[in-house]
Amino acid sequence: MKNHRNNDLVDRRAAAAEAKATLVNVYRATMENLRPEQIARQSERLAAAAAREQRREEKEALKAAERARAEAAALALQAEIEAAKHAESEARALAEKDRIARVIEDEAARKAKRDQRYAARKARQS
Structure with missing residues (x-):
């Protein structure tokens, strides 16, 4: 038997493999040339x-500082409100004690x- 080779197919396969190898080599060379540019872009x-x-x-x-400032302001306002309520209740209690004392x-x-009228009446009757 003779070894029949289809040279057209073999040639096409060899040419395709060679073209693929060439493309890979060109890609690798391009990557090597682009490497400094890639490094520069990556660093950027x-x-x-x-x-x-x-x-x-x-x-x-800044947001945390603003939140802390707002919380401090809210706490100060709350303390003012509590102090005002306390002062008002103290004033109310003092007014109530004063009213009771007047009564x-x-x-x-x-x-x-x-008693003076009673004593005067008793003095008149005696």
Whole structure:
């Protein structure tokens, strides 16, 4: 038996493999040439990402400071309200004690006048 080779097919396969190898070699060479550019672009991207992260952290710090300031202001306002309520209740209690004292004084004065009238009547009758 003779070895019949289809040279057309073998040639096409060899040409395709050679073209593929050439493309791979060209790609590798291009990648090697682009490598410094890629490194530069990558470093730019990393710098931009670091700057973004720093800006985000600064924003968060500002927001946290604003929240803390707002909470402090709210606490101060709450303390003022509590102090005002306490002062009002103290004033109300003082007014109530004063009113009670006046009522007791008026009652004592009324009783003193009554006792005086009673004593005057007894003095007239004797």
